[in-house]
Amino acid sequence: MEKKELQYIHLIAIGGSIMHNLALALHDKGLKITGSDDEIFEPAKSRLAAAGLLPEKEGWFPEKLDTSPDAVILGMHARVDNPELARAQELNIPIYSFPEFIYEQSKDKQRIVIGGSHGKTTITSIIMHVLRHQGRLFDYAVGAQLEGFDRMVKLTDKAPIIIIEGDEYLSDPIKRIPKFHLYNHHIGVISGISWDHMNVFPDPKIYLDQFRIFAEMTPKAGTLIYNQDDEQVQLVSVPRNPSDIAYIGYTVHEHSIRNGKTILHTKKDGDIEIQLFGEHNLRNISAAKEVCKKIGIKGHDFYEALKSFKGAAKRLEKIAESEDSIIFRDFAHAPSKVKATTEAVKKQYPKRELVACIELHTFSSLNKNFIPQYANALDAADEPIVYFNPKTIEHKRMEMLTEEELKAAFQNPRLKVFTDSQALQKHLAAYNWQSTNLLLMSSGNYNNINIEALTQAVL
CATH class of the missing domain: 3.40.50.720 (NAD(P)-binding Rossmann-like Domain)
Incomplete structure (x- = not known):
């Protein structure tokens, strides 16, 4: 059609x-x-x-x-x-799933698809920020509201390329195929693989196979850009036909941290101060740079645009700050994301205490068989906190969790567990925030916790 x-x-x-x-x-x-x-x-x-x-x-x-x-x-x-x-x-x-329709609308465009269990929103948003900074015409489909873009989807007849955040979750209730298998990418990215969506992929091997299929869909003369530091990614990104496909591995961008600021070290452009931080984001920058290079953006122009990139919403988003405290909000909920985000904040501000709070909200995160994946995820925090709403567990018809089970799963005896958002708010409001940062991680909203009141109490 x-x-x-x-x-x-x-x-x-x-x-x-x-x-x-x-x-x-x-x-x-x-x-x-x-x-x-x-x-x-x-x-x-x-x-x-x-x-x-x-x-x-x-x-x-x-x-x-x-x-x-x-x-x-x-x-x-x-x-x-x-x-x-x-x-x-x-x-x-004619009935289309979202990804099938996006593919139909972009058949005559170069399709760049960013896949991975974590990092894909940030990589996608960096690429979009750079392209806009350069005045390039492009369409896009991304899973988060990005600053400076009033839509999460743009489809035009003129744009020669489309940037797609390629989710591995299912496309629709009928075909039940991962979304990123339906875009037919020319340039594909795999940012990291860490078992998720247990309700759909009950076994880590089944989950890994979805990324293998995505990697193998890279066409002749296509490109696969992959995180070379991730063992799971390496399993699926092994070059099968290097003469036909460009395989490009990337790692953490060279950098240093000075007074809570991240400085990138570059060969041609010298030192560049950026607003992002965290080892995971320094990998995301490398991935985005490789994509931009493939579509003709020079290194100098990439770094120039990157200076003004503030990050994607709810991705290590700074929601409030005083002289000796910062409150960050992050979408992290999967184990690898929680670990990377917690470590990033602690490493960026090593002289400050860190209170890190994760809300268990998704099917996987509330599943007793999956929770051991969170082992050591909050170890970098001085005050590790887990919150979940018992009503969410009832609604999902799952088995109730106990404090002992969570401490054992996180392998952290210091863990504090809350099941009442008001009690959590009270605990945080009474905390001594002198030289201490707060990190709130969730794909939910802590049962409508009052963020404004909490911010006032902290700062």
Whole structure:
């Protein structure tokens, strides 16, 4: 199906973070857009309403499909037995998952796909920041709201390239194929592999295989850029046909830390102070630089743009600061991310104490069989804290966790465990914050903890 033919598209599960951004991007292109969802939260609700795309009522309405859209895009939030999906199938309307649709819309572009268990949002956002700084035309699909970009998706007819954050999670409820297998990359990146999404990939080997498939999808004359320090990545990135494909390994960018600032050392441009920090981010910078080099951006121009890059939202995001305390917020929830983020803050500010708090929120992180993966993840913290909401465990119909089990899993007898967000807030508010930093890590929101009140108490 030629993308020019599409005039009218219906999105099933329009309220999702990436789905509502896709709806807005297509609306920007002048297409007629409708959609449905059984729950729509902020900021999707306000953004869809402002564009006139918010469904009148929450819920599923199969009769919406009787208006004969040219295509249906099916979000992962929808179930296999979704009544709108059933009607679309009955009427033989073409149905796409998000990644299939992005591929359809970018068949005539160079596709750059950033994959990996961790680091992909930061790598993607660095590349996008550099390209924009250089005035280059590009489309994109990224999993987080980035500063300076009002959408998470952009699709145009003019841009010669598209930058895609390639998630390994499933594409839709029907085909259940990892998203990054459906983009058919020309340039692929694997930033790191650390078992995640246990509900979909119950075994670490099955999870690893998804990255092997992605690596093997690199086409003739294509490029695979990989983290050469990660043993799991090395297992899947071993050059099979080096004469056909460019295999480029990367490592931590040469640097030093001075007075809490990270300085990059470069051959041609001398020392460059940047706003990012942490060994994991210094690898992310190296990955982004290799991608930029492949698409014709010179080293000098890359570093010039990097100076003004503040980082992706909720990725070691500085939310408040005083003379002797900083509060960081990070999306980290998988074990490798929690460990890397905690160590990064401690290493950057070695003379300060560190209170590091992780919310266990995802299916994997609350699973008794998976939790031992968190061994030593919070060891760099002076005050390691774990919070989880018992209602989340009940809602996911999982077995309740005990404090003893968590201390054993994290292999950290100093671990403090909280199951009440108010009690956690009280504990943090009463803490002595003299020369101490706070790191909040979660893909959730600590059961709506009051961040403003907490910030005032800390600073």
